[in-house]
Amino acid sequence: xxKTELKTRSNVAPAKRVGWALAxxxxxxxxxxxxxxxxxxxxxxxQPARGTYAIRNARIVTLAGPDIDxxxxxxxxxxxxxxxxxxxxxxxxQIIEGRGLTVYPGMMDAGTSLGLVEVGQGANxxxxxxxxxxxxxxxxxxxxxxxxxxxxxxxxxxxxxxxVTLPQGGLISGQAAIINLLGTTPMEMALVxxxxxxxxxxxxxxxxxxxxxxxxxxxxxxxxxxxxRQLEQVRKLLRDAEAYGRAQDAYAKDNxxxxxDRNIVLESLVPYVRGDRPVIIRADRxxxxxxxxxxxxxxxxxxxxxxxxxxxxxxxxxxxxxxxxILTGVLSLPLREDDAYDTLYENAAKLQQAGVRFCIxxxxxxxxxxxxxxxxxxxxxxGLPKDEALKSVTIYPxxxxxxxxxxxxxxxxxxxxxxxxxxxxxxxxTHVRYLFIDGRRVPLTSRHTxxxxxxxxxx
Amino acid sequence: xxxxxxxxxxxxxxxxxxxxxxxxxxxxxxxxETLIRNATVLTITRGTLPNTDVLIRKGKIVAIGRNxxxxxxxxxxxxTGKYLMPGIIDCHxxxxxxxxxxxxxxxxxxVRTRDVLNPTDADLYRELAGGVTTLNLLHGSANPIGGxxxxxxxxxxxxxxxxxxxxxxxxxxxxxxxxxxxxNNPNIxxxxxxxxxxxxxxxxxxxxxxxxxxxxRRGWDEYSAALKRGExxxxxxxxxxxxxxxxxxxxxxxxxxxxxxxxDEIVMLINLANEFGFKIKTFQHVxxxxxxxxxIAQHGAGGSTxxxxxxYKIEAYDAIPYNSAIMARAGVVTSVNSDSDERARRLNLxxxxxxxxxxxxxxxxxxxxxxxxxxxxxxQDRVGSIEVGKDADLAIWNAHPFSVYARVDTTFIDGVIYFxxxxxxxxxxxxxxxxxxxxxxxxxxxxxxxRPPQAPRGRRPSHDDDDVExxxxx
Numbered sequence: 001x002x003k004t005e006l007k008t009r010s011n012v013a014p015a016k017r018v019g020w021a022l023a024x025x026x027x028x029x030x031x032x033x034x035x036x037x038x039x040x041x042x043x044x045x046x047q048p049a050r051g052t053y054a055i056r057n058a059r060i061v062t063l064a065g066p067d068i069d070x071x072x073x074x075x076x077x078x079x080x081x082x083x084x085x086x087x088x089x090x091x092x093x094q095i096i097e098g099r100g101l102t103v104y105p106g107m108m109d110a111g112t113s114l115g116l117v118e119v120g121q122g123a124n125x126x127x128x129x130x131x132x133x134x135x136x137x138x139x140x141x142x143x144x145x146x147x148x149x150x151x152x153x154x155x156x157x158x159x160x161x162x163x164v165t166l167p168q169g170g171l172i173s174g175q176a177a178i179i180n181l182l183g184t185t186p187m188e189m190a191l192v193x194x195x196x197x198x199x200x201x202x203x204x205x206x207x208x209x210x211x212x213x214x215x216x217x218x219x220x221x222x223x224x225x226x227x228x229r230q231l232e233q234v235r236k237l238l239r240d241a242e243a244y245g246r247a248q249d250a251y252a253k254d255n256x257x258x259x260x261d262r263n264i265v266l267e268s269l270v271p272y273v274r275g276d277r278p279v280i281i282r283a284d285r286x287x288x289x290x291x292x293x294x295x296x297x298x299x300x301x302x303x304x305x306x307x308x309x310x311x312x313x314x315x316x317x318x319x320x321x322x323x324x325x326i327l328t329g330v331l332s333l334p335l336r337e338d339d340a341y342d343t344l345y346e347n348a349a350k351l352q353q354a355g356v357r358f359c360i361x362x363x364x365x366x367x368x369x370x371x372x373x374x375x376x377x378x379x380x381x382x383g384l385p386k387d388e389a390l391k392s393v394t395i396y397p398x399x400x401x402x403x404x405x406x407x408x409x410x411x412x413x414x415x416x417x418x419x420x421x422x423x424x425x426x427x428x429x430t431h432v433r434y435l436f437i438d439g440r441r442v443p444l445t446s447r448h449t450x451x452x453x454x455x456x457x458x459x
Numbered sequence: 460x461x462x463x464x465x466x467x468x469x470x471x472x473x474x475x476x477x478x479x480x481x482x483x484x485x486x487x488x489x490x491x492e493t494l495i496r497n498a499t500v501l502t503i504t505r506g507t508l509p510n511t512d513v514l515i516r517k518g519k520i521v522a523i524g525r526n527x528x529x530x531x532x533x534x535x536x537x538x539t540g541k542y543l544m545p546g547i548i549d550c551h552x553x554x555x556x557x558x559x560x561x562x563x564x565x566x567x568x569x570v571r572t573r574d575v576l577n578p579t580d581a582d583l584y585r586e587l588a589g590g591v592t593t594l595n596l597l598h599g600s601a602n603p604i605g606g607x608x609x610x611x612x613x614x615x616x617x618x619x620x621x622x623x624x625x626x627x628x629x630x631x632x633x634x635x636x637x638x639x640x641x642x643n644n645p646n647i648x649x650x651x652x653x654x655x656x657x658x659x660x661x662x663x664x665x666x667x668x669x670x671x672x673x674x675x676r677r678g679w680d681e682y683s684a685a686l687k688r689g690e691x692x693x694x695x696x697x698x699x700x701x702x703x704x705x706x707x708x709x710x711x712x713x714x715x716x717x718x719x720x721x722x723d724e725i726v727m728l729i730n731l732a733n734e735f736g737f738k739i740k741t742f743q744h745v746x747x748x749x750x751x752x753x754x755i756a757q758h759g760a761g762g763s764t765x766x767x768x769x770x771y772k773i774e775a776y777d778a779i780p781y782n783s784a785i786m787a788r789a790g791v792v793t794s795v796n797s798d799s800d801e802r803a804r805r806l807n808l809x810x811x812x813x814x815x816x817x818x819x820x821x822x823x824x825x826x827x828x829x830x831x832x833x834x835x836x837x838x839q840d841r842v843g844s845i846e847v848g849k850d851a852d853l854a855i856w857n858a859h860p861f862s863v864y865a866r867v868d869t870t871f872i873d874g875v876i877y878f879x880x881x882x883x884x885x886x887x888x889x890x891x892x893x894x895x896x897x898x899x900x901x902x903x904x905x906x907x908x909x910r911p912p913q914a915p916r917g918r919r920p921s922h923d924d925d926d927v928e929x930x931x932x933x
Contacts, residue, residue, distance in 0.1 A: 367767075
């Protein structure tokens with residue numbers, strides 16, 4: 001955690017490093033405290049205890065080397081304690097017989113709004129995705145994530161153990177969090193509470209849902225100008241935040257200077273304008289993608305593109321710029337009527353062939369995040385090698401979100417987010433047999449299994 | 460380039476449908492023989508046959524077996540290592556409909572989806588590429604009694620009239636719950652809300668319509684009887700296009716496909732149908748069907764549902780992916796549908812989800828997208844399984860269609876190839892050239908001066924009838 005939070009560039013002021021170290025320490029304290037809570041319980045959102053487990057005689061897909069055909073994974077104190085074909089099982093460990101089963105790293109969806117909305121239509125009180133107004137950098141997803149949402153358990157029982165959850169709407173939507181899909185409080189869920197700033201790159205004609213009417217004869221010249229004005233709003237705020245950061249630093253060093261007023265909006269932007277933390281920029285069409293990268297360069301941001309429907313068109317350029325893409329549209333209909341039928345199915349394969357850093361996401365608000373493996377599987381049906389498809393929902397999102405030192409593969413010392421299945425993780429017909437998050441064995445129950453059990457035998 | 464796209468799209472719609480050429484080239488093949496050799500054949504009704512040949516002649520399956528001999532003139536497709544399955548049937552689609560909802564009245568049984576078919580909808584081709592061959596095109600869910608359906612084969616590249624599934628049972632859309640209550644449509648100030656506003660009112664709208672339909676039929680019966688008695692100077696009843704389809708429902712000549720979510724409204728409609736003596740052919744979506752599967756089976760209705768789509772609105776909050784497994788086990792003829800041009804392209808995986816959620820057998824899960832929807836549409840004698848005498852509506856898959864890694868190689872309708880991946884790939888360079896040529900064509904060059912060019916229009920949105928289009932409130 002410390003490493004991630006302190007991932008810095010050379011231009012970071014030492015004072016700020018201390019601040020982040022403090023934040024990291026306080027978060028660690030919260031996590032430590034939470035360990036004492038854990039009563040094993042099937043109830044959604046209550047953490048089962050951490051334990052010592054040994055999954056033995058299983059095939060292990062580590063993604064950190066060759067697969068182990070018959071091996072053991074030991075889980076202790078929330079971490080992967082050992083993995084290999086010749087591992088001694090600690091005394092007192094609970095044994096899980098893994099014959100015929102496969103152990104995978106838990107999957108990660110880096111483009112969701114999971115936990116921010118329960119029922120999108122007809123229950124506005126459950127919708128916390130989008131704040132009012134265009135510029136909300138201080139709106140933080142981790143504040144509003146509902147750890148007791150039915151979506152949490154429904155998603156994890158399908159093998160997705162952690163997600164990025166993003167605010168939506170406006171130009172600057174807010175800050176995304178990386179969360180474990182387990183926890184009794186937001187901070188228990190938080191892997192990285194303030195993981196990235198989320199910007200929606202302006203779209204020609206605006207962003208509308210699928211059902212919105214087309215604007216009649218939109219004037220392109222006017223629309224381009226409107227987009228430029230929107231971008232200028234963002235640019236101005238980011239520049240103000242830079243200046244704000246400099247002023248505060250100067251005052252911290254020299255209290256004889258006039259005291260600058262605190263401003264929570266600008267303050268929230270400082271780590272992002274300094275390039276300490278990534279900025280997720282939502283962009284799909286070619287012009288938006290190009291614009292987003294240019295904007296990020298101009299403002300010296302650390303960009304991650306979210307969406308990327310047209311990324312295949314500029315793959316070489318993305319590679320050259322080393323800008324990663326969270327692809328959310330594998331299962332979307334192609335953007336244009338004359339696009340090939342498999343344009344978006346094979347988008348990932350084209351990025352992979354060009355050497356672009358990418359991962360696959362459902363881009364979903366919550367309910368359908370559980371289908372993540374099938375998005376990756378479809379990409380594999382259309383040219384992405386199967387092992388790459390697997391990585392695109394495990395280690396690649398972890399790398400893109402700067403948490404690959406803690407998650408994304410089965411290696412000693414990593415957080416024990418593991419899925420044990422009776423088959424290929426990405427196949428529809430496969431069943432999840434065991435689930436571990438944060439070294440806790442999570443019951444395979446959810447709102448859906450509860451309803452199934454309640455009604456399956458009704459005559 | 461941006462400036463030219465809208466015109467370009469228009470031109471491409473008129474002249475360069477990606478598969479029009481495919482359909483034209485291969486149409487003559489319908490009159491000759493095609494042998495699909497050495498496939499794993501998922502017959503649906505007679506199990507899975509390894510290393511099996513299927514012979515197609517004049518659009519029909521004429522032989523299934525090993526080492527079938529054909530003339531040299533026959534087209535032979537080697538399907539070694541591949542899977543042959545019946546074309547997928549989507550029991551709930553809005554593809555190729557230019558409009559979905561006539562939402563101004565609570566009863567719109569006078570309108571027909573057949574009148575708004577757009578055979579150039581690019582999503583049709585994308586669905587063919589997912590192994591889908593037959594669609595049940597339904598009116599939207601804006602009203603308790605909606606418009607009439609159309610069952611089509613996806614003969615993309617042909618005129619709309621050739622899409623119509625011959626002799627399919629006519630049907631009508633009913634709908635219950637939030638959409639017909641207009642719960643999620645904003646109140647327009649000063650406007651009267653359309654009746655019904657509650658699930659109580661929904662039941663009364665349907666009861667009133669069938670009460671009127673019964674009287675209407677009686678009027679015609681009395682007229683016919685009088686005519687038969689030789690009475691003179693009779694005035695026939697005035698034809699009523701709203702009530703005629705409902706009379707057909709009462710007489711068992713038209714299927715009811717009823718959009719529904721909650722268990723209470725499902726039971727309401729069963730009781731109401733029993734009261735008037737007609738049958739519900741399918742409950743569509745039927746998200747809480749698992750709660751009342753016994754009642755649905757007893758009525759003899761089918762259930763056409765999805766694996767996903769839960770929680771996006773209140774009435775979908777109890778939807779579970781186990782729904783199809785529970786209904787199928789209770790004896791309900793169950794199918795999995797798309798209700799979306801996107802999802803329609805991967806119904807194979809939607810059916811496979813019944814194995815993941817609820818442990819349905821592979822054989823039963825395969826039926827969810829083949830013979831079961833065929834039964835629900837009354838076309839099971841023609842399609843839905845691979846049997847001698849049935850229509851050659853087939854798809855060759857490069858792996859088991861329930862594998863996430865599977866892809867369609869070739870899709871046939873009536874023995875004609877409407878999708879062929881190799882041809883599609885081979886044609887892409889030509890299409891790219893054509894696009895370039897069109898972009899450079901005189902009409903697409905930006906004129907000097909004048910008004911600014913228009914922004915590119917997005918693609919026509921894929922329709923999902925649960926989300927009634929905005930702005931159609933009276």
